[in-house]
Amino acid sequence: MFELLGIPLQALFGQLLIGLINGAFYALLSLGLAVIFGLLNIINFCHGALYMMGAFVAWLALQHLGIGYWAALVIAPLAVGAFGIVLERTMLHRLYKLDHLYGLLLTFGFALILEGVFRNEFGASGLPYVIPDSLTGASNLGFMVLPNYRAWVIVFSLAVCLGTWYVIERTKLGAYLRAATENPTLVQAFGINVPRMITLTYGFGVALAALAGVLAAPIYQVSPLMGSNLIIVVFAVVVIGGMGSIMGSIVTGFMLGLVEGLTKVFYPEASATVIFVIMAIVLLIRPQGLFGRRG
Amino acid sequence: MAGAAHSATAPVTGDAFRTQAVAFVVMAAAFALAPAVVYPVFLMKAMCFALFACAFNLLVGYVGLLSFGHAMFFGMASYVSAHAAKVWGLPPELAILAGTATSAALGMVAGAIAIRRQGIYFAMITLALSQMVYFFCLQAPFTGGEDGIQAVPQGMLFGVFDLKNTAVLYATVLAVFLGGFLFIYRIIHSPFGQVLKAIRENEPRAVSLGYSVDHYKLIAFVLSASLAGLAGATKAIVVQLASLTDVHWSMSGEVVLMSLLGGLGTIFGPVLGAVTIIAMQNYLAQLGSWVTIVQGVIFVVCVLAFRRGIVGEFARLIKKQL
Numbered sequence: 001m002f003e004l005l006g007i008p009l010q011a012l013f014g015q016l017l018i019g020l021i022n023g024a025f026y027a028l029l030s031l032g033l034a035v036i037f038g039l040l041n042i043i044n045f046c047h048g049a050l051y052m053m054g055a056f057v058a059w060l061a062l063q064h065l066g067i068g069y070w071a072a073l074v075i076a077p078l079a080v081g082a083f084g085i086v087l088e089r090t091m092l093h094r095l096y097k098l099d100h101l102y103g104l105l106l107t108f109g110f111a112l113i114l115e116g117v118f119r120n121e122f123g124a125s126g127l128p129y130v131i132p133d134s135l136t137g138a139s140n141l142g143f144m145v146l147p148n149y150r151a152w153v154i155v156f157s158l159a160v161c162l163g164t165w166y167v168i169e170r171t172k173l174g175a176y177l178r179a180a181t182e183n184p185t186l187v188q189a190f191g192i193n194v195p196r197m198i199t200l201t202y203g204f205g206v207a208l209a210a211l212a213g214v215l216a217a218p219i220y221q222v223s224p225l226m227g228s229n230l231i232i233v234v235f236a237v238v239v240i241g242g243m244g245s246i247m248g249s250i251v252t253g254f255m256l257g258l259v260e261g262l263t264k265v266f267y268p269e270a271s272a273t274v275i276f277v278i279m280a281i282v283l284l285i286r287p288q289g290l291f292g293r294r295g
Numbered sequence: 296m297a298g299a300a301h302s303a304t305a306p307v308t309g310d311a312f313r314t315q316a317v318a319f320v321v322m323a324a325a326f327a328l329a330p331a332v333v334y335p336v337f338l339m340k341a342m343c344f345a346l347f348a349c350a351f352n353l354l355v356g357y358v359g360l361l362s363f364g365h366a367m368f369f370g371m372a373s374y375v376s377a378h379a380a381k382v383w384g385l386p387p388e389l390a391i392l393a394g395t396a397t398s399a400a401l402g403m404v405a406g407a408i409a410i411r412r413q414g415i416y417f418a419m420i421t422l423a424l425s426q427m428v429y430f431f432c433l434q435a436p437f438t439g440g441e442d443g444i445q446a447v448p449q450g451m452l453f454g455v456f457d458l459k460n461t462a463v464l465y466a467t468v469l470a471v472f473l474g475g476f477l478f479i480y481r482i483i484h485s486p487f488g489q490v491l492k493a494i495r496e497n498e499p500r501a502v503s504l505g506y507s508v509d510h511y512k513l514i515a516f517v518l519s520a521s522l523a524g525l526a527g528a529t530k531a532i533v534v535q536l537a538s539l540t541d542v543h544w545s546m547s548g549e550v551v552l553m554s555l556l557g558g559l560g561t562i563f564g565p566v567l568g569a570v571t572i573i574a575m576q577n578y579l580a581q582l583g584s585w586v587t588i589v590q591g592v593i594f595v596v597c598v599l600a601f602r603r604g605i606v607g608e609f610a611r612l613i614k615k616q617l
Contacts, residue, residue: 043415091599100415101361102598105555108548109594116588232544236423239416269434276427280408283420287411 007265013144019261020254021150021219024157025212027253029234030241031161032208034249035168038181039201042092042103043238047209048231049114054080054213055222056118059129069132069218076214077207084206088199111228118224126221153215160211161250168246177201236279242292252290314615315480318563326469335465336533341573342472343530348553348565349479350522355551356560357483358515359495360410363418364425365523365550367405368398370542371428372524377444377537378437387450387458391471391528398524399517401428406516410509413498422544429542443538447531464533471529475522480562482518491515523550552590555597558604563617567606 029047036044044050057079058072067075087110095102135149168174180187180194188194213227220226241252256275264271282290329338347369355361376394379385385393409420432438439445449458458464482488493501494508502508531537540546549572557568572590579586597604603611610617 037415043419091595094599098602101418102602104361104363104415104418105551105594106598108551109591109598112548112587112591112594114591116584116586116591119584119587228544232422232426235419236426239412239419239423272430272434273427276423279420279423283408283411 010144012265015261015265016258017144017146017150017261018264019258020154021257022260023254023257024154025216025230025253026234026237026257027161027250028157028208028212028215029231030238030249030253031164031246032205032212033234033238034241034243034246035164035208036202036205037243039177039198040092040096040103041100042095042107043100043235044202044205045104045107045231046110046114047107047206047234048227048229049111050080050084050206050227051209051213051216051230052118052222052224052227053083053114054210055129055217055226056122056213056224057210058214058217059127059222062129069214073211073214077210080210080213081203081207085199085203088202092202093195093198115224115228122224124223124225126223126226129217129222131218149218153219157212157215158254160208161253164208165246165250233275236275240275240279240282240289242289244289244293245291248289248291311616315562315617318617319476319480322563322566323469323473326472330462330465335461337573337577339465339468339533340530341570342468343526343533344550344553344573345566345569346472346475346529347523347526348550348557348569349476350519350526351550352554352559352561352565353479353482353522354515354519355554357488357495358491358512360413360512360516361418361551362409362421362516362519363544363547363551364405364409364421364423364428365519366542366544366546367425367428368402368520368523369527369530369546369550370432370537370539371401372398372527373531373537373541374432374438374444376528377447377531377535380450380532381444381447382437386454387452387467387532390450391525391532394528394531395521395524398527399521402517402520402524403513406513406520410512410516422547425542425547426544429539429544432539432542438537438539441539443536444531445536447535447537449532449535458532468529468533471525475525476566479522483562487511487514549590552594552597554604556593556604558607558610561604561606561610561617564604564606568604571605 029051033044033047036042054076057076058069061067061072061075062069091106092103095106131149135152138145138147139151140146168177176187176192177197180192180197184194216226237252237256238249240256241248243249256278259278260271260274263274270277326338326342347365351362351365372394374394375397376390379393380387380390383390405421405424409417409424412420433440449464452458452463452467456463456467458467483491490501490506490511493504493506494511498508527541530541553568553572554565555568556564556571557566558564575589576586579589601608606617
C-alpha cells in the first residue's frame with residue numbers, strides 16, 4: 001500500500017473526495033447567496049432552510065407520489081423557487097428601502113419557521129433517500145474506488161456553477177443583471193423591469209439552494225436540521241471569497257471543501273473549525289475577501 | 296438599524312432624564328417585588344437574559360453593529376464560571392469574575408477580527424466565530440460535552456452571604472442586573488457613547504472628524520462582550536448549569552429577538568423583550584418545536600410591521616425617550 005506522510009493513499013483520496021463533495025455544496029449555496037446579494041443587497045439567512053426544503057420536496061415526491069430522482073431534480077428547484085418568489089413578493093420587497101440588516105432578520109425568521117414546521121411534521125431524525133438505480137455502484141479508478149453517485153454530484157454541480165457563471169458574465173441577460181447590480185435606477189430608466197428581475201433573481205438563487213438539497217438527499221440523510229449547520233459554514237465561505245465575484249464564489253467553495261477534507265486526514269480535531277480559522281486569517285490580511293472588491 | 300434608534304439619539308435633557316429615572320425606579324421596584332407573585336428562579340433567569348440583551352443592544356442600538364454571535368460570550372462565560380465554581384472551588388464572586396474576564400478577552404480577539412467589516416458581513420463573521428467557539432466547547436474536555444457542567448455549587452458570596460438561600464441569591468442577581476443596566480446607561484450617555492452614536496449615524500464623517508473609529512468600535516465590542524459574559528456567568532450560578540445550549544447559534548438568535556421585540560436602540564426595550572421571550576419559553580415549553588415557529592413569526596412580524604419594538608412604539612406614543 002502506498003503511503004504519504006504515514007497516511008494511506010486510499011484514505012487520503014477518500015477524504016479528498018468527501019471534501020470535493022462538500023465543496024460542491026458550498027459552491028452551489030454560496031453562488032446562490034452571492035447572486036441574491038448582488039441584486040437585493042440582502043443576505044438570505046433562510047438559504048439553509050430552503051436547501052433542506054429542496055431535499056424534503058424530493059423525499060416527499062418519492063414517498064407519496066412515486067416521483068423519482070431525475071424528475072425531482074427539476075421539480076424541487078421549481079417548487080422551492082416559486083415559494084421563494086412568493087416570499088419576495090409578499091414580504092421581502094417591503095424592506096429594500098430600509099437598512100439591509102432587516103432583510104437578514106426577516107429571512108432568519110423564515111428559517112426558524114421553516115425548520116420548526118418541518119421538525120413538527122417529520123421529527124428531528126434523518127430520513128433515508130435511495131440513490132437512483134442508474135447511479136448506484138462504483139468505478140475502480142486504480143488508485144481509489146469512486147462511487148458513481150458522488151462522481152455525478154461533483155460533475156453536475158460543477159456544470160451548474162459554470163453554467164450560472166456563463167449566463168451572468170457572458171450573456172445579454174447577465175449584462176442586464178450586472179448593470180442592475182451597479183445602478184438599478186439607471187437600468188430601470190432604460191426600460192428594463194428591474195423589480196421583476198429582482199424577484200426572478202431571488203427565485204433563481206433559492207432554486208440553486210433547492211437543487212443542492214436534492215443532490216445532497218442521497219448522500220446525507222434528509223432532516224429538518226440539515227441546513228442550519230451547513231449555512232453557517234457557507235457564510236464563512238462567502239466571507240472568505242467576498243461576494244463581489246461569481247467565479248470567486250465557485251472557486252472558494254470547492255477549494256475550502258478540499259481544505260476541509262485534507263484537515264480531516266492530517267488533523268481531524270480541527271476539521272470542524274478549519275474554515276472559520278481561515279476566515280479569521282483572511283479577514284486580518286485581506287478584509288474584503290479573496291475575490292472581493294474594496295469598499 | 297439607525298432608523299429604529301432615533302428615540303435615544305438626542306442629548307438627555309432634564310425632562311427626558313426624569314422620565315427615564317421614573318421608568319428605572321418602576322423597573323427596579325417591579326423586579327424587587329415580583330418574587331412575591333412569580334416563581335423567583337424564573338425571574339432570576341429573566342434578569343440574566345435581560346442583562347444579556349442590554350449588552351447586545353449596546354452594540355446594535357448604539358454602534359449599529361448587528362452581532363449574530365453573542366452566544367459565544369454568554370456561553371463561554373457560563374462554562375468558565377461553572378468550571379471555576381465547581382472544579383477550582385472558587386467563591387461565586389470570583390467565579391463570575393473569571394467568566395466575565397474570559398468573555399472580555401474573547402471579545403477582544405473576536406472584535407479585532409469582526410470590526411474589519413461592516414453591516415451584513417459583520418453579522419456573518421460574528422456568527423461564524425461563535426460557531427467556532429461552539430465546536431471548541433463541544434470538543435474541549437472541561438465543558439462536559441453533551442452533558443454540560445451540572446450541579447454547579449452556589450457557595451458563599453464574599454464568604455458571608457449564602458447563595459443557597461433563594462432570597463439572598465435573588466438580591467444578588469438583582470444587584471448584578473441593576474448594576475449592569477446602570478453601567479450601560481452611563482456608557483450610552485457619556486462622551487464616549489456620543490461618539491459611538493456618531494459612528495452609527497455616519498461613519499465616514501466620524502472618521503473625518505478625527506475619531507479613530509476602529510478603536511471606538513473595539514472598545515464598545517469588548518464592553519458588550521464583557522457584559523454578556525457577566526450575564527452568562529451569573530446565569531451559570533443561578534441555574535447551576537452550563538450547557539451547549541448557551542453557546543449555540545440559536546442563543547445568538549434569541550438575544551437578537553429579545554432586543555428586536557423590546558425595541559432596538561431603546562434603553563428599556565431589551566429588558567421587556569427578554570422577560571417576554573423567557574416567559575414565552577417557560578409557558579410554551581410543552582409545545583416543543585412550536586416555540587421555534589412562534590419565535591420565527593415574531594421575527595417576521597417585528598421586521599415587517601413593528602420595527603420600533605414594544606418600548607419604541609410606546610415611547611413614540613407618549614413622546615418620551617425610554
